[in-house]
Amino acid sequence: MEGFTYSNLFDTKGIEYIVVIIFLLLLIPFWVIVNRKSEVVQHIQQGIRVLTTNFLRIPKGLFFSPNHTWMYLEKSGQAKIGLDDFLQNVLGEISIQPLKMTGDTVKKGEVLAIIEQGEKQLRVHSPLSGEIVEANVLPGESDVSDANELEAGWLYSIVPASWQKETSGFLLGAEAANWFTDEITRLKDFLNIKLVRQAGVSTVLALQEGGELEINPLEKMDAGIWDEFQNEFMEQRS
Known part of the structure; x- marks a missing residue:
């Protein structure tokens, strides 16, 4: 063709x-x-919610104690005290047993209340000295785990005896955020060491891929781990 x-x-x-x-x-x-x-x-x-500094509520104007309580000084001169967001997102659902009531005086470092989760307990130390003028915790009815705002979960209102002196070592703003980052890292190390000793529990339950901490890692831990957490994270002196 x-x-x-x-x-x-x-x-x-x-x-x-x-x-x-x-x-x-x-x-x-x-x-x-x-x-x-x-x-x-x-x-x-x-x-999967992971525990990071960005996840935590760190409002400006709040002072944070190394014992994981926060303080806010109101115009009236009274100071509100509560548990910081790190603590609330590490423990899970908790209830508070108050040891002090309205009219009581308290010294800095004295035990204010007991955190309870079943048979597990942690002691909450007062970050300030002074007189308690109002308590926001009632025996058997106190549950701060679902507070919509950090400030809404306050435990006590106190007239501080020496605010400036006793808060000199506390943290604010960016300094507090950096400290929480270090605390999260410390908690990862703490769990890596402690979890292997708890029968039937592996680090997978607390640490996600990439080494991130899952929210409420201590919720499944036993009382022994809680006791060690108390000593490592809630007995620091400022």
Whole structure:
């Protein structure tokens, strides 16, 4: 036939086009599978809350004690005292047993209240000395774990005896945020050491992939771990 020429596909670039088409046909299903896996991982990660400094509420104007309580000085001269957000997101659901009531005087470092979760307990030390003018904790009814705002979970209102002197070593703003970052790191190290001693519990329960801490890691821990947490994190002197 005149005007018709035959070209061998393998003598031209046609073979390259075929290779590209085959590569794309193989790549597309692989991309779909990988993308679906990524979506599943993302969905799982969204369901896991991890303890980071950005997750914690650190309102400006609050003083934070190394014993994990916060203080806020009101215009009236009274100071409110509460548990910091680190503590509330480490322990899980807790109740508070007050040891001091309105009219009582307290010294800095004295035990104000007991945190309870079943048979497990932690002692809350007063960050200030002074007279208690109001208590926000009632025996058997105190649950600060679901407070909408950090300030709403205050425990006591106190007239401080020596505010300036006793708060000189406390933390504010960016300094407090940096300290909480260090506390989270300390808690990771603490759990890595302690969890291996608790039968039936592995670090997977507390540490997510990448070494992040899951919210409320001490909720599943036994009383022995809580006692050691008390000594490591709530008995510091400022």
